[in-house]
Amino acid sequence: MIFNKNNPWSTPLECLALAAVFLLALGASAAAVTLDELMDTAMDKRALIKAHEAMLEKSGQEVLLVKGRFLPTIDLGYQYNNLDQAELSETERSFFQSRATATWNLFSGFKDINDLDSAKKQQEIRRLILKGVKQDIRLEVALDFLEVFGAVANLEVAEDALSLYRKEQHNVELKYKVGVLKKNDWLKIKVEAANALQQVHKARALQEQAVNNLGLKTVTRVKATQLDFGCFSHIPVLDDPALYQTLLIDNRSEIQALRCRVEDFKISVNSAKAQFYPKLDLVSQYLTRDDGPGTSDSGEESRIMLRGTINLFDGFRKNRELGKARLDVVKVRADLTELEREMTNHLDNLFLDFSVSLKNMDVADKSRTEAQENLRITRLAFEKGMLTSTDLLDAIYYLSRARFKLVDSRITMFRNHFRILRMVETL
Numbered sequence: 564m565i566f567n568k569n570n571p572w573s574t575p576l577e578c579l580a581l582a583a584v585f586l587l588a589l590g591a592s593a594a595a596v597t598l599d600e601l602m603d604t605a606m607d608k609r610a611l612i613k614a615h616e617a618m619l620e621k622s623g624q625e626v627l628l629v630k631g632r633f634l635p636t637i638d639l640g641y642q643y644n645n646l647d648q649a650e651l652s653e654t655e656r657s658f659f660q661s662r663a664t665a666t667w668n669l670f671s672g673f674k675d676i677n678d679l680d681s682a683k684k685q686q687e688i689r690r691l692i693l694k695g696v697k698q699d700i701r702l703e704v705a706l707d708f709l710e711v712f713g714a715v716a717n718l719e720v721a722e723d724a725l726s727l728y729r730k731e732q733h734n735v736e737l738k739y740k741v742g743v744l745k746k747n748d749w750l751k752i753k754v755e756a757a758n759a760l761q762q763v764h765k766a767r768a769l770q771e772q773a774v775n776n777l778g779l780k781t782v783t784r785v786k787a788t789q790l791d792f793g794c795f796s797h798i799p800v801l802d803d804p805a806l807y808q809t810l811l812i813d814n815r816s817e818i819q820a821l822r823c824r825v826e827d828f829k830i831s832v833n834s835a836k837a838q839f840y841p842k843l844d845l846v847s848q849y850l851t852r853d854d855g856p857g858t859s860d861s862g863e864e865s866r867i868m869l870r871g872t873i874n875l876f877d878g879f880r881k882n883r884e885l886g887k888a889r890l891d892v893v894k895v896r897a898d899l900t901e902l903e904r905e906m907t908n909h910l911d912n913l914f915l916d917f918s919v920s921l922k923n924m925d926v927a928d929k930s931r932t933e934a935q936e937n938l939r940i941t942r943l944a945f946e947k948g949m950l951t952s953t954d955l956l957d958a959i960y961y962l963s964r965a966r967f968k969l970v971d972s973r974i975t976m977f978r979n980h981f982r983i984l985r986m987v988e989t990l
Contacts (some may be wrong), residue, residue: 850864
């Protein structure tokens with residue numbers, strides 16, 4: 564049966580590279596682990612995410628820290644004074660003084676407001692960084708899950724090839740014993756069967772390695788037989804590249820973070836301008852004096868002051884800081900433009916790769932079908948003595964290679980699919 568895009572698992576049972584994996588998913592228990600579940604597990608367990616969550620929480624503390632500037636500061640002080648003046652009596656020279664001061668900034672060129680906005684932008688940037696890290700980890704899990712799927716399929720192909728070689732080896736051995744074939748015909752197939760066994764051992768080891776890598780990325784131990792590969796049972800449809808271009812510009816964390824960075828540097832410009840404005844503080848002070856027991860000079864005093872200061876000249880440092888802040892805005896805007904162009908180009912290339920992988924999968928499926936037919940015809944001709952054992956071995960090899968190519972093209976297609984979803988952060 565020709566490969567059908569709408570039902571890719573409609574191929575014959577001989578295509579073990581695909582059908583065996585599907586049967587594995589169908590035969591799995593109700594507790595079979597899906598790709599989505601493994602992604603969620605990684606979100607809960609990966610230390611990298613916890614580290615970035617801590618940084619996000621730290622940025623929240625920075626916001627609260629800046630908010631504290633809008634509240635007055637209250638200080639308490641207590642000091643002992645001993646004046647070295649001969650005309651004063653002993654009790655006048657020594658006295659204790661306590662002070663309570665409340666200071667409230669009324670105006671500082673809107674610097675506090677700008678700094679608060681900047682801290683909020685920094686918090687948003689940190690949130691976007693965390694979002695991007697989560698998408699990266701989801702992509703890692705998806706690609707490793709796909710590698711396990713491919714390893715399982717390749718193992719099935721290798722085992723099927725070994726079965727074919729052993730079957731033909733048995734048939735040729737019987738014909739050799741009755742004198743129909745030469746010994747070298749039997750030895751050729753025996754050697755190929757041994758090579759196929761080595762390929763099975765290698766494929767089994769690669770499967771275990773893929774499972775181990777998946778466990779590393781998800782911080783959990785799984786077995787290939789516990790995984791549900793049902794998500795690979797249908798070909799994904801990505802038929803509107805323009806929509807994904809829009810999603811890229813709107814969703815991509817790095818782009819959004821740079822946009823926030825532009826706004827943050829604009830705020831920094833306003834904050835630098837604040838240095839040119841006066842600073843106005845309201846100060847309330849309460850003082851008491853205690854000259855010790857037996858004296859009558861103790862007293863208290865209350866003051867309320869409105870204190871204003873403005874810098875008239877500081878060696879043009881304010882101007883330099885303002886100029887630097889404006890240049891930061893220019894640079895980050897240029898970085899944003901370059902990033903958008905680079906990622907848009909990357910997404911275009913991924914769509915091209917995805918389209919090529921779909922075509923290659925169709926070609927690989929037709930090649931597999933033709934290789935199956937070639938093996939059938941070659942086997943019949945070999946039975947009649949019209950072809951040699953070399954022709955039979957070649958036919959088995961061509962079929963195995965076609966099956967491996969079909970698995971590889973399918974893996975490539977889904978790999979491109981996952982990377983496209985990661986680009987637009989919908990994975």
